[in-house]
Amino acid sequence: MAHQYYESADLADFPNIEEFARDQGKAFFEYYGSSTGAGKLSEREKSLIALAVAHTEHCPYCIDAYTTKCLSLGLTSDEMMEAVHVGASMVAGAVLAHATQMRKIIRKNEM
Amino acid sequence: MEPQTIPVPTPFEKKLQAASLCPLVSRDIVTLQINAGKRCSLLCKHCHVEAGPGRTEEMSRATLEKCLAIAAGQSITTVDITGGSPEMNPHIEWFLDAAAKLGKRLIVRSNLVILLDKEYEQFVDVYVRNRVELAASLPHWKAEKCDRQRGQGSFDKIVAVIRILNGQGYGREGSGLVLDLVHNPMGSFLPGPQAALEQEYKAELATVHGITFNKLFCLTNNPVGRFREHLAAKGSYEEYMAALERAFNPLAAENVMCRTTLSVGWDGSIYDCDFNQMLGLRVDHGAPNHIEEFDLEALRQRRIVVDDHCYACTAGQGSSCQGAVGKASGVRG
Numbered sequence A: 001m002a003h004q005y006y007e008s009a010d011l012a013d014f015p016n017i018e019e020f021a022r023d024q025g026k027a028f029f030e031y032y033g034s035s036t037g038a039g040k041l042s043e044r045e046k047s048l049i050a051l052a053v054a055h056t057e058h059c060p061y062c063i064d065a066y067t068t069k070c071l072s073l074g075l076t077s078d079e080m081m082e083a084v085h086v087g088a089s090m091v092a093g094a095v096l097a098h099a100t101q102m103r104k105i106i107r108k109n110e111m
Numbered sequence B: 001m002e003p004q005t006i007p008v009p010t011p012f013e014k015k016l017q018a019a020s021l022c023p024l025v026s027r028d029i030v031t032l033q034i035n036a037g038k039r040c041s042l043l044c045k046h047c048h049v050e051a052g053p054g055r056t057e058e059m060s061r062a063t064l065e066k067c068l069a070i071a072a073g074q075s076i077t078t079v080d081i082t083g084g085s086p087e088m089n090p091h092i093e094w095f096l097d098a099a100a101k102l103g104k105r106l107i108v109r110s111n112l113v114i115l116l117d118k119e120y121e122q123f124v125d126v127y128v129r130n131r132v133e134l135a136a137s138l139p140h141w142k143a144e145k146c147d148r149q150r151g152q153g154s155f156d157k158i159v160a161v162i163r164i165l166n167g168q169g170y171g172r173e174g175s176g177l178v179l180d181l182v183h184n185p186m187g188s189f190l191p192g193p194q195a196a197l198e199q200e201y202k203a204e205l206a207t208v209h210g211i212t213f214n215k216l217f218c219l220t221n222n223p224v225g226r227f228r229e230h231l232a233a234k235g236s237y238e239e240y241m242a243a244l245e246r247a248f249n250p251l252a253a254e255n256v257m258c259r260t261t262l263s264v265g266w267d268g269s270i271y272d273c274d275f276n277q278m279l280g281l282r283v284d285h286g287a288p289n290h291i292e293e294f295d296l297e298a299l300r301q302r303r304i305v306v307d308d309h310c311y312a313c314t315a316g317q318g319s320s321c322q323g324a325v326g327k328a329s330g331v332r333g
């Protein structure tokens, strides 16, 4: 069987990332659970944030997990796509903001 | 590229063994669930009964009389009527009037849409006078989502009927007339947390449509009937089963509804639940499988017939006709 770097079946292995570093893994899952569960923000709101970040971070596992979670929470495809656009425009904005550096250097160095 | 292989789920019995729950046995018979027939005014995509307007199977008066006698039994506190559309069974009005006299909790699972039909609108009065609890499927609080599963225009019709029912006191706190809604996911994934979804439904239905209901029950789609066909058509059966197995929750397994329920088919056959009924898996392991041979003692101690579709009842928060049965155990995003 041809193996790939990313395999969707590996998502099921996520709970086992504690392996080889139990304490840190445990601490991570506690942190992960408390920061993604309902708090001042609802689980829905947090899942949309996570979905957008999953895209900006290009993580296929997180995209898979949070697309499913958003569907489970009753979010619609247009709501989810809007969240992805927020992520995309933030990335675009951050890239463009860095052009300030480029523009500064151009202004300084060009005759 | 070779296709990825997804492991077949562990046989459900093995999973029960590992959780020290094998054999799964009945605790008692508290709920008598009666399938009044497979005829239905709708033709929903997720229907595990494969009901529809073209079906002809319906419970006879004689079988309903037998069910009534069984329902009078002491241990039974709840009589739960399903279909199809129970309203389409010509004896059901008589049955509800008679069953109400038993003084037990009486539930009808109605698609509600049928109550707009001139031929069936009198059932609103039948329900009110017998203080019948209504449980109705509403897969989503948005029309386009609901209609995709239940048929074009069904959402608006359900909302219109809920408005009529609210007018009679149904779904209003303190009226004693209960209207519960049932959510199921719109595809091959687990339902979200029941409490969170209930909040969402309540807020949206009240503010946008001005209607109210009591509780929301979340059901996991059971891989039988039309939903199984859908999974097969999308090639996602194995993947769905693997997701259900990963979410196996021993607490939910301990509290599966078949441990306190008996399900009677339209022809009087006895099943452990509605899903087994759909699969034709009658009560077994030595217990009588037809109401003509009804034996309360044998049935209340019976061993339950299980198979891999049972994973739908034990995933995450669990799933029963009354929604989630326990807290999810360690489900991670």
Ligand code: SF4
Pocket: B040, B041, B042, B043, B044, B046, B047, B048, B049, B050, B051, B052, B083, B084, B085, B111, B137
């Ligand atoms: S899900 Fe209910 S309303 Fe829809 S077709 Fe099946 S029995 Fe009828």
Ligand code: SF4
Pocket: B256, B257, B258, B259, B272, B273, B274, B275, B276, B304, B305, B306, B307, B309, B310, B313
């Ligand atoms: S599918 Fe039926 S028999 Fe299986 S666990 Fe669920 S209620 Fe019990």
